[in-house]
Amino acid sequence: MSDIHSGIGSAENAAPRGIADWLCLxxxxxxALMALLSRLQGGDTAMPCMGASPLAGPILTGMPAMYLLMSAFHLAPWLRVISRR
Known part of the structure; x- marks a missing residue:
């Protein structure tokens, strides 16, 4: 593999990589904000993404639940930042 594709010795890859590091945060x-806003707007009844489980209750159904799950799945960059301190 060439140096261009592997990124070895290339200062040009530093800027996009730094932007990507901040963007993933x-x-x-x-x-999380989208979950809050969709919950405040009552978006949980418009599109039930999760089944009508009696254990889930009104908070963990629909779009707010989906956004909370997506927020949880994207916590890895934050955990890396916290672990470095």
Missing amino acids: AAAPTF
């Missing part, structure tokens, strides 16, 4: 808070 935006996912979890964005999805």
